[in-house]
Amino acid sequence: TDLKYVTDVAPDNYAALKEKFGVRIFATPKKMGAQTAEANMNAGLAVARQIVDFFATGNTRFQVNK
Incomplete structure (x- = not known):
């Protein structure tokens, strides 16, 4: 694998x-x-946007396991 x-x-x-x-x-x-509240919030928002983009358009730009 x-x-x-x-x-x-x-x-x-x-x-x-x-x-x-x-x-x-x-x-x-x-x-x-991320080691600050702001960094954690930014990371969470980025992930949420990537997930929405994947389901909306099929975008796999940030896919880790190809």
Whole structure:
């Protein structure tokens, strides 16, 4: 399968997952995502717009797993 998992916060069992799934799992060394209320709001709005656009027009511009 081509399914991969990427996170900016490693789960507690990251070492076991890395051993089991190898390059199919990746965690950044530090938090990379939105860290303020404004950043979280902007990220949420962007996601909502992308979902609406996908269902309205079929746009897959930001599709992660192709």
